[in-house]
Amino acid sequence: MSIIDLRSDTVTQPTPAMLAAMHAAPTGDDVYGEDPTVNRLEAELAKRLGFAAGLFVPSGTMSNLLGLMAHCERGEEYIVGQQAHTYKYEGGGAAVLGSIQPQPLEFQADGTLDLDQVRAAIKPDDFHFARTRLLALENTMQGKVLPLSYLAQARDFTREHGLQLHLDGARLYNAAVKLGVEAEQITRYFDSVSVCLSKGLGAPVGSVLCGSLDYIAKARRLRKMVGGGMRQAGILAAAGLYALDHQVQRLAEDHAHAARLAEGLLALGYTVEAVQTNMVYVHLDGRAGAFKDFAATRGVTVSAAPRLRMVTHLDVDAAQIEQVIDVFADFART
Numbered sequence: 001m002s003i004i005d006l007r008s009d010t011v012t013q014p015t016p017a018m019l020a021a022m023h024a025a026p027t028g029d030d031v032y033g034e035d036p037t038v039n040r041l042e043a044e045l046a047k048r049l050g051f052a053a054g055l056f057v058p059s060g061t062m063s064n065l066l067g068l069m070a071h072c073e074r075g076e077e078y079i080v081g082q083q084a085h086t087y088k089y090e091g092g093g094a095a096v097l098g099s100i101q102p103q104p105l106e107f108q109a110d111g112t113l114d115l116d117q118v119r120a121a122i123k124p125d126d127f128h129f130a131r132t133r134l135l136a137l138e139n140t141m142q143g144k145v146l147p148l149s150y151l152a153q154a155r156d157f158t159r160e161h162g163l164q165l166h167l168d169g170a171r172l173y174n175a176a177v178k179l180g181v182e183a184e185q186i187t188r189y190f191d192s193v194s195v196c197l198s199k200g201l202g203a204p205v206g207s208v209l210c211g212s213l214d215y216i217a218k219a220r221r222l223r224k225m226v227g228g229g230m231r232q233a234g235i236l237a238a239a240g241l242y243a244l245d246h247q248v249q250r251l252a253e254d255h256a257h258a259a260r261l262a263e264g265l266l267a268l269g270y271t272v273e274a275v276q277t278n279m280v281y282v283h284l285d286g287r288a289g290a291f292k293d294f295a296a297t298r299g300v301t302v303s304a305a306p307r308l309r310m311v312t313h314l315d316v317d318a319a320q321i322e323q324v325i326d327v328f329a330d331f332a333r334t
C-alpha cells in the first residue's frame with residue numbers, strides 16, 4: 001500500500017530527474033561565495049522576481065528571520081497577521097533572535113490585512129513606543145491568493161507611511177499559477193520576498209530571500225551569524241533550479257486535485273472551505289482524532305486537527321484523490 005501523505009506539500013520526494021540535476025551540479029564553498037550553482041540560483045530567482053540580489057538559505061523560517069532582521073533593528077516593530085507563519089509558526093524567532101517586536105492583527109477572510117487597521121496600529125514617533133518599520137504579508141495565506149489590487153494598495157500605503165513591505169512567499173508560485181501571471185507581477189510590490197523551494201516546487205531543501213543589494217548583503221552577514229552559511233550547497237541549489245524550470249506550471253494539477261477533493265467531500269456532506277490553490281480545509285470538529293486513526297489504516301496520512309488541512313502536491317495523483325474521497329465516504333458510515 002503506497003501512503004498518501006496530505007499533511008503538507010513539504011513531504012515530496014525529489015524526482016529522478018531532479019536527483020540527476022543535483023548529481024551533475026558543479027559546487028564550491030558558498031561561504032566564500034564560490035559555489036557556482038548557488039550563485040546561479042540566487043541570481044536567477046532574483047532576476048525572475050525583479051530584485052537585485054538573492055540569498056540561498058536552508059529553510060523558509062531562516063529566510064523570513066533574516067528578512068525581518070535585515071529590515072528591523074532591536075526595539076523596532078513589524079506588523080503581521082495573527083495566523084501568519086512568520087509570527088505564529090517560527091518559534092518567535094524575530095523576537096528571540098532579532099529583538100523585533102511583532103504587532104499582530106487579525107487577518108480578513110480573504111487573507112489580507114485591513115489597511116485601516118494597519119494604519120491604526122502604526123506607532124507614533126514617540127519614545128514610549130517601538131518604532132514601526134515593516135508590514136509583512138503572506139501569499140498564499142492558508143491557500144488563499146491575495147488580489148493584485150490589494151498588493152498595489154499595500155505598496156502605496158507602506159510608501160505613504162515610510163514602512164518596508166515584506167512578503168512571505170513560501171507558496172508564491174501557487175499564487176502566480178492560480179492568477180495566471182508571472183511571479184514578478186506579485187513580487188514587484190515588495191521590498192523583499194522569501195520563496196520556499198521545498199513546498200509545492202518539490203525541492204528537498206531550501207528557500208531564497210530576494211531584495212536590494214544592500215539588503216541582501218546585510219542578510220548574508222546575518223545568515224552566517226545564525227549558522228546558515230553552507231559549503232558545497234550547490235547540490236541543493238541545483239534541485240531548486242530544476243524545480244523552477246520544470247515544476248512550476250504543474251502546480252495547476254495540485255490545484256485541480258484540491259478542487260476535486262473539496263468537491264467530493266462537499267458531496268458527502270462534509271463542511272469544506274472554498275479552495276483556491278493546493279489546500280483543502282475540512283471541519284471535523286470532535287471527530288478529527290478518530291478520522292486521523294481511521295485514515296491511517298487506509299494508507300492516508302493526515303494531521304488530527306478539528307479544522308483539518310490537507311495539502312495536495314507532486315506525489316499525489318488524481319487516482320489517489322479519489323481514494324481519499326472514498327476514505328471519507330467510509331468514515332462517514334462509521
Ligand SMILES: *Cc1c(COP(=O)(O)O)cnc(C)c1O
Pocket residue numbers: 058059060061062064085086138168170171196198199207
Ligand atoms: C513552510 C512555511 C514557511 C517556512 O518554511 P520552512 O522551510 O518550513 O522553515 C514560511 N512561511 C510559510 C507560509 C510556510 O508555509
